[in-house]
Amino acid sequence: MLRLFDILFAFFGLLFAIPFLVILFVIGLFDTGSPVFRQKRVGKNKKPFTLVKFRTMTVGTESVASHLANSAEITKFGAFMRRTKLDELPQLWNVLKGEMSLVGPRPNLFNQEDLIVEREKLGVYDFRPGITGLAQIQNIDMSTPALLAKTDKEMIDSLNVAKYFQYIIATVAGSGSGDAVKNRD
Template sequence: MLRIIDLVLSVVGLVLTLPILLVVTLIGYFDTGSPIFIQERVGRGKRPFKLIKFRTMSVDTASVASHLASRSSITKFGAFLRKTKIDELPQLINVVKGEMSLVGPRPNLFNQAELIEERDKLNVYDALPGVTGLAQVSNIDMSTPELLAKTDRKMLDSLTVGRYFDYIIATATGKGAGDRVSKS
């Protein structure tokens, strides 16, 4: 049932936000020269997939978790995209492709060994990763691997259609600050 809802909402979302996607892509070319950011992430069953986002950091930023990246790497336009969560819109393509759900554990990088270990203990990788979820609307990010894994498991164990929509609405209305970035 949730897969059908994911598919319908993502296709509708892509159609409705197409003008925004085009404008952000155009502005992104002037901002970084490379507006689309594609990065290998850990998916369901720990299989790799290519996450699609709008680029918010300079092109030469190291491929690390956001909380390990320097705040100075974020461009001015990227800061706006992060604040408004517009940088996440291209992930609707990942949802349509069946690599992600709208709601689920945020997909991590393969180099985040501690988080992978914590999520493995709780079988979090049995689920599709998501664009948003309980951790995101609770301001829990990947800098606290054990807490994040426990929160992910709690969300998965209690996920209903109603809560699914609660997480989407909370995210769309601005709840949750997104991934932390290093102060340096």
């Protein structure tokens, strides 16, 4: 049932967002010269997939988890996109392809070994990763691997249609800070 919601929301979301996607793409061209960001992430059953987002950091920024990234690398337009979560819109394509869900554990990088260990222990990789979820609306990021994995497992074990919509609505309403980048200046 949730997969059906994923497909419908992703399809119609992409269809209706096309004008916004084009505008964000063009602004991104002026902002970074390369508005689309692709990165290998850990998917369901630890299968790699390529996550697609709008670029919020300068080209050539080190490929690390957001909490390890340098805040000076975020562009002004990128900061706006992160704050409004517009950088996540292209991930609807990942949802439509079946690599992600709208709701699920945020997909991590393969170099986040501590998080991979914690998630493996709890069976989090048995579930499709998502754009948002309980950890995101509670501002739990990847800097606390054990807490994140525990929260992901709690969400997975209790996920139903009502909570699915609750997480999506909370995200759209502005709960959570998205992928937080710490100041490392």
